[in-house]
Amino acid sequence: MFADPDRAAAVRARRGRARLPDDVRHREKWRLALDMLDQMIDQWGLPRLPVAADSGYGDCTLFRLGLAERGLRYVVQVDPTATAHPADAVPVTAAHSGRGRPPRPAYPDPPVTLKDLVLAAGRGTARQVTWRRGSRRSTTNPTAAMRPHFLRLRIRPANRDIPRGGDGSLPECWLIAEWPPGADEPVKYWLSNMQPRTSLKTLVRLGKIRWRVEHDYRELKTGLGIDHFEGRSFTGWHRHVTLTVLAQAFCTLLRLDPKADAPA
Template sequence: MNTAERFDLYLDHLSKGLGHADRHAGLRGYCTGLMLPLSRKSVEPMAARVDPMHASARHQALHHFVAKAEWSHEEMLRRVCQWVIPKMDCSQGGWWIIDDTGFPKKGRHSVGVARQYCGMLGKQDNCQVAVSISLASTQGSLPVAWQLYLPEDWAADAERRAKAGVPDEVRFATKTQIALERLRTLLAEGAPRHCVLADAGYGVDNAFRQALSDMGLLYAVGVTSAVVVWPPGVKPLPPEPYSGMGRPPVMPRRTPALQPMSVRALAMSLPSRAFQNVSWHEGTNETLSGRFAAVRVRHAGGNAGKARLRPEQWLLIEWPANDAEPSKYFLSTLPEETPINELVSVAHQRWRIERDYQDLKQDFGLGHYEGRGWRGFHHHAALSIAAYGFLMAERLVADKSVGSKKNFIARQVPALPENYIPRGSPARAAARGNLDHDTAPSTELSADRPTRPVSLLRPRKRKVTFVTQ
């Protein structure tokens, strides 16, 4: 079976979750458009490329499919998982990676737009932010849950909610609460209980870490330097004896000699022999390594250290040799016997979600949706992930084939009409300065490029080519 035939089977599998048969053409057209090397993957340029002789009608059909049709984006992601996840080999480890990503957006009426931190811009600005959960293995990763973060002012604005089609059941929730709810849903559906990875934006929240432990999940999450712990070998006195009135005391007692300390202060107090060089990944040009120390600590609650005594866990400290102080801190509930090289390897698996976002935004138009509504935002994201999922599955299968070579299977796609200028192209776009995150990636593959899904359908004259490896 060739790639084109597998793509047809994949779309047939996904289409079974759409409900009505008249939506199948929309699925095929939209996914095909997302896999083309267009500079802008919003509805109009995709419609013109997929069906140039009937661009206006196809534009309307695709717009209705993504923005109006009542199919479930959650069911779409579930079916993508059913196709891709069985091809992943988690025998050497599996991880849940929690993160969020931003999409610059102007105006007040696009759903969820507010002035907030946007990682894509590296600063506060008007944007939308979505929380995602990816399932990762040593071979790759795939987003399996996705939800827009709705800021408080949006959640409380009934008029804007109604215009954007925000479901009545959606209320304000923090990003950590969204992530935990999505994770609980995945586990209730039978998902495996892998270790959870997240950056300090999530890991610094003690309630988030406790919720993961309550779900029976291990974690390795980033924290800030201000997090307070009881250092190794230091254990506070038990709480005051219960007087018989009110709630029993739970806060450990401290003395001048028994005090918690910030993880930064603890790191600075460690002798140099506590640190060692550890490698965690074979990069393209060099092996990635760093200087680390790992000690057993107990979290001491908030910055004031006022909370009940917690079980011991790992504090992993990354301190580059030439820096004045540590650069990263992680708390982990991996077993006490876990060697430091494994701690480092697990903590640094989170980079995979950054590759997911990069590929989805650059190659699959994740941030190109131009609509304002809740449904369209989630539908477009699910379809971008679906297109990405097919190429991920192809790469996973190819990796298992010894001596597999790149193959090229052609599919007919009509050429663009002469002089057609899609909306959002540079010919019509406003000036954007030096910032352009939506430029189509180069189609040249370097000979020393690392193994990864080649996420483009490349047109050659009047044909489009699947590229897999």
């Protein structure tokens, strides 16, 4: 392998101008997310609460495995083209011919997409779930309840990175799908390793809690200017982000602080 010394020198020069520390290198965002969770739990002492994430993280099998290895429960959005076996699928072992290695247990049928699993279950399995109450009340919905239709299935996600049991079986998890009335197919899908006894309402609430994340991020951008940074240095960016996040924390504490009664 030939490394161009001029190109390497140019990269070092750019890193120097940006004041990038020598130990800072590219790291995938799902690994960064796991690093932050480790810091929050191991260094900050925060409780191990369920993790919610969009498909940018949920579609990454290694991210889901990393959460499970840390003993964390999760509800993460995924693409419907991901594949899985039904929960009742059982691996079988083919007869050994006597030559070579004995065959390993394997599922007799190929995995199918999450979408196909949900469509096979049918719209009739979906239930209306009130997962939160909004602010837009009406005569037909005086409590502003948000109550789409959801269904859940026990499945076994299929991926070469997922460890199998000694009998060749893949681990079970929940598949949750949102299927609006009148729609030909579901519009959103989630995977979750929450306990089998977890209620559908709890699964939906955790899957939908991303609205809070999106709200906070929108406040960071539009209200507090996290995307207004125009510098070119590592330290400058971190100072900007730190001050912006502190400002948001201050605003959040103000919202949570009970208001004292005003004097008459």
